[in-house]
Amino acid sequence: MANLSSEFVGIKSPNPFWLASAPPTDKQYNVERAFEAGWGGVVWKTLGAEGPPVVNVNGPRYGAIWGADRRLLGLNNIELITDRPLEVNLREIKAVKRKWRDRALVISLMVPCDEESWKDILHRIEDTEADGVELNFGCPHGMAERGMGSAVGQVPEYIEMVTRWVKQHSRMPCIVKLTPNITDIRKPAEAAKRGGADAVSLINTINSITSVNLDNFSPEPSIDGKGTHGGYCGPAVKPIALNMVAEIARNPETRGLPISGIGGVTTWRDAAEFLALGAGNVQVCTAAMTYGFKIVQEMISGLSQYLDDKQIGLSDLVGRAVPNVTDWQYLNLNYVTKAHIDQDACIKCGRCYAACEDTSHQAIAMSADRTFTVKDEECVACNLCVNVCPVDNCITMVPLAKGAVDPRTGVKVGDYANWTTHPNNPSVQAAE
Secondary structure, X not given: OOOOOEEEOOEEEOOOEEEOOOHHHOOHHHHHHHHHHOOOEEEEEEEOOXXXXXXXXXXXXXXXXXXOOOOEXXXXXXXXXXXXXXXXXXXXXXXXXXXXXXXXXXXXXXXXXXXXXXXXXXXXXXXXXXXXXXXXXXXXXXXXXXOOOHHHHOOHHHHHHHHHHHHHHOOOOEEEEOOOOOOOOHHHHHHHHHOOOOEEEEOXXXXXXXXXXXXXXXXXXXXXXXXXXXXXXXXXXXXXXXXXXXXXXXXXXXOOOOEEEEOOOOOHHHHHHHHHOOOOEEEEOHHHHHHOOOHHHHHHHHHHHHHHHHOOOHHHHOOOOHHHOOOHHHOOOOOOEEEEXXXXXXXXXXXXXXXXXXXXXXXXXXXXXXXXXXXXXXXXXXXXXXXXXXXXXXXEEEEOOOOOEOOOOOOXXXXXXXXXXXXXXXXXXXXX
């Protein structure tokens, strides 16, 4: 069985699966049960400044998006940071860390954007023996309106400034949690690095309204007939998170900056994809809230089996896909494929035909007996048929060999060539 032991910015854990800062990490009872289930680490739910605790709503806190089978695809969360007293959280953190020495325990923090507030909270957590801090610069609701959370994360200068304060006043490794509610994720990551951050974590939740109640005309979740925007998370945000992780991993200014990947991790395969795109570990929330803490056991066994099958170690997986992430202009325009339908696997549902005929390139023919075949002279290899087909591997994309003639264009498949050298590129024409 593959060794999943992980070390992230000097923080050791028995596996790379951490629980993200969220309701599942709000108290000692939860965290200890998570560790018993096998989680390698947790980021404690965000702590605020000393004083009266934050007040959360007493009604529904989550809205949801479901798939056709009512599988949970995304949650919209309007809960704020911890509403438990600071001293209670600190006492429980200390107790947990003393009992679970081999697990990672990081404290998420969010306080007003002034140096004294950060200095004070850092001094208060010093004797908890926690392994590090995560600066919550991502929360898009409630706290952002108070000048915290994503209100800081959307301003690179603030990120750099606060990170410098934290590094000045704390011995702990500092992870900066980034908001996805921004145009270019590279800019806040660069700011965090300039400020001395040991790592970044991303993504935090996406600003959203998931649905509207069409009886009382209130956004869900509804609080006495009113609703508000919240933070969207779960499987549906994974593609956005993967892209942002990859952007940081391949950006020359942030290349090598450790990344904790967050956003829709539900299976070991999701985790492996984050790791391959440069994340050193992953954080999970919605999956635990949907299926319970023991879901980590499937993640551990699945990732371990995958690494064994590939005959690689965990560290070999990290960043493995980054060199293959490129910009559109460098894609090989002479790579030509055609769709192929396996007639033995086809169930004759006709979804490929309907999709291609109505919305794509009319490249699939249907016979009187509902046999579906690909018209190579029309197929542009868009892959839509593969994606709408309900039978796995029934439709595949088959590459044409070099030198073969593409029936659609009448042109032979040639060597690698991309848009930067294509004769239709205005830049190429101008250079000539």
